[in-house]
Amino acid sequence: MKVLFALSESWAGIRSNVSMVISIILVTFISLSFVGIAALLQLQINEMKNYWYDRAQVAVYMCTDVSPAAACPTGEASEAEIAAVDAQLTSTVLAPYIDQYYFETHEQAYEKFSEEFADSTVASYVTPEQLNEAFWVNLTNPEQSAIITESFSGAAGVEQVRDQRGYLDSIFSFLNAGSITAAAVAGVMLASALLLISTTIRLSAFSRRREIAIMRLVGASNFSIRFPFVLEGVIAATLGAVLSAIAVYAAVELLVQDFLAVRLPFTSFVGAQQALTVVPWLILGGVILSALASSVAIRRYLKV
Amino acid sequence: MITIQQAVKTYKGSDEPALKSVSLQVERGEFVFLVGASGSGKSTLMRMVLREDVPTTGSIHVLGEDLINLASRRVPIFRRRLGVVFQDFRLLPQKNVYENVAYSSKVIGKPRAFIETAVPDVLSLVGLSEKAKRMPSELSGGEQQRVALARAIVNKPDILLADEPTGNLDPKTSGEIMDLLQRINLGGTTVLMATHDRGIVDRLQKRVIELKNGEIVRDAAAAGYRDVNTGELPKSEEF
Ligand SMILES: Nc1ncnc2c1ncn2[C@@H]1O[C@H](COP(=O)(O)OP(=O)(O)O)[C@@H](O)[C@H]1O
Ligand SMILES: [Mg+2]
Numbered sequence: 201m202k203v204l205f206a207l208s209e210s211w212a213g214i215r216s217n218v219s220m221v222i223s224i225i226l227v228t229f230i231s232l233s234f235v236g237i238a239a240l241l242q243l244q245i246n247e248m249k250n251y252w253y254d255r256a257q258v259a260v261y262m263c264t265d266v267s268p269a270a271a272c273p274t275g276e277a278s279e280a281e282i283a284a285v286d287a288q289l290t291s292t293v294l295a296p297y298i299d300q301y302y303f304e305t306h307e308q309a310y311e312k313f314s315e316e317f318a319d320s321t322v323a324s325y326v327t328p329e330q331l332n333e334a335f336w337v338n339l340t341n342p343e344q345s346a347i348i349t350e351s352f353s354g355a356a357g358v359e360q361v362r363d364q365r366g367y368l369d370s371i372f373s374f375l376n377a378g379s380i381t382a383a384a385v386a387g388v389m390l391a392s393a394l395l396l397i398s399t400t401i402r403l404s405a406f407s408r409r410r411e412i413a414i415m416r417l418v419g420a421s422n423f424s425i426r427f428p429f430v431l432e433g434v435i436a437a438t439l440g441a442v443l444s445a446i447a448v449y450a451a452v453e454l455l456v457q458d459f460l461a462v463r464l465p466f467t468s469f470v471g472a473q474q475a476l477t478v479v480p481w482l483i484l485g486g487v488i489l490s491a492l493a494s495s496v497a498i499r500r501y502l503k504v
Numbered sequence: 505m506i507t508i509q510q511a512v513k514t515y516k517g518s519d520e521p522a523l524k525s526v527s528l529q530v531e532r533g534e535f536v537f538l539v540g541a542s543g544s545g546k547s548t549l550m551r552m553v554l555r556e557d558v559p560t561t562g563s564i565h566v567l568g569e570d571l572i573n574l575a576s577r578r579v580p581i582f583r584r585r586l587g588v589v590f591q592d593f594r595l596l597p598q599k600n601v602y603e604n605v606a607y608s609s610k611v612i613g614k615p616r617a618f619i620e621t622a623v624p625d626v627l628s629l630v631g632l633s634e635k636a637k638r639m640p641s642e643l644s645g646g647e648q649q650r651v652a653l654a655r656a657i658v659n660k661p662d663i664l665l666a667d668e669p670t671g672n673l674d675p676k677t678s679g680e681i682m683d684l685l686q687r688i689n690l691g692g693t694t695v696l697m698a699t700h701d702r703g704i705v706d707r708l709q710k711r712v713i714e715l716k717n718g719e720i721v722r723d724a725a726a727a728g729y730r731d732v733n734t735g736e737l738p739k740s741e742e743f
Contacts, residue, residue, distance in 0.1 A: 339683050415611050419586075420612060421580045
């Protein structure tokens with residue numbers, strides 16, 4: 201059958217069914233937008249992980265005189281205890297996991313502290329001795345911080361081992377929860393989009409039952425009987441998918457890049473590049489899902 | 505052309521079969537009337553020939569195809585070699601005369617060049633060249649049936665099935681339709697027509713197959729509705 205003929209049949213179906221077709225467009229638009237949001241939140245998490253995990257370090261804090269007695273019964277860490285930690289960090293057991301590390305003295309810690317709190321009076325109450333000496337460790341694989349934590353927790357002269365990633369993980373789990381919520385909404389909306397497509401296709405087939413009966417009588421192939429209906433669903437859903445693609449791209453450009461990224465300059469955000477990787481999948485997904493939904497619907501409705 | 509052997513058709517949910525062991529053979533170029541009271545199984549038999557349904561038992565071969573074992577994806581290709589008209593015309597109300605006829609060619613993917621010559625040809629054969637742009641609602645019953653006939657024969661079928669084509673028409677218009685059917689038959693198309701219009705059957709003196717309660721009770725060449733040899737009226741509830 202000629203493609204133009206199939207297209208003109210689909211167009212007739214769309215015209216006779218305008219309000220249903222508009223609702224397919226809207227529901228696909230909303231559901232695929234949520235899919236896009238869920239995907240972009242995941243990409244944002246990745247983006248932040250890449251940015252921060254490279255910078256995140258594990259700190260081995262040595263005891264000071266003011267450390268709690270439970271961790272530091274002998275007070276300020278001795279030269280020997282510091283040397284022992286240093287030796288363990290260079291040992292053959294740990295060395296393969298460590299990219300680099302350095303030791304921070306009381307004075308260096310105080311300098312950093314004073315810089316950070318330059319505008320505040322806190323600095324004047326703090327003396328260098330109260331701030332921990334520390335080993336700052338960069339791991340080759342930031343995921344493996346447990347190895348450092350286990351090696352030094354409870355070691356003599358060590359007050360605490362802290363993975364900076366711990367701070368980030370709470371942000372990530374927040375973003376992840378957002379992403380899962382968006383995915384759940386997307387799932388429900390997609391289910392209703394599929395049902396709506398299949399109902400619309402059946403209505404459309406019902407309103408054209410005369411044509412279908414005649415097509416059968418004159419020997420139109422099953423494919424050419426069904427194809428205009430499938431095309432009708434696919435055209436409507438594709439329009440919705442294109443709208444969602446535009447919405448997702450606009451959200452990234454206007455909300456994230458022009459607003460958030462300007463106000464929070466110290467982190468990295470998803471941008472046009474990530475939006476452009478998501479958008480084709482939204483359109484492709486819309487086309488494939490609607491093609492499946494409408495061909496199943498029409499196949500079950502029109503047994504030839 | 506058409507060979508049916510001991511075909512039985514029992515519809516789902518009914519105990520009495522609509523066809524009880526029907527056997528018949530129709531050769532190329534024949535004109536056959538299928539007569540009988542309503543409910544005697546004429547339409548059921550037509551539906552079997554068109555492969556809209558298959559016999560419960562028995563066999564049916566049409567145009568060399570074994571219809572019981574015909575794969576469903578081959579059914580459309582088989583149907584392209586048949587034309588069919590009904591009592592109720594079945595035209596598409598939103599398409600004009602030309603489009604209605606062209607539709608059956610377009611649907612099976614005939615090339616535009618074929619359509620542009622075949623449709624006017626067939627419209628002039630049925631005498632509707634002048635009314636090609638009219639909508640079905642603007643036509644008389646006889647004219648609508650002529651459009652339906654044009655649509656049935658535009659793809660040059662080997663067999664034309666006509667299920668009570670004159671059932672909704674007055675005698676004069678019925679006569680015109682019968683003239684057309686005969687011309688189509690003279691062109692080589694096998695015609696199988698179900699009817700209970702006694703006048704038509706008597707006048708044309710073609711082969712008559714009479715059904716009664718799903719059984720063939722008479723199969724006579726060059727006969728009338730009434731059996732010319734015995735003068736006996738067919739036992740039909742309708743007359
Ligand atoms: N689709 C169907 N389902 C069940 N019974 C049917 C169906 N079509 C026809 N019948 C029955 O089969 C018998 C023959 O009907 P039909 O072939 O339409 O007769 P005719 O065309 O001679 O009037 C009738 O008793 C009718 O009620
Ligand atoms: Mg009938």
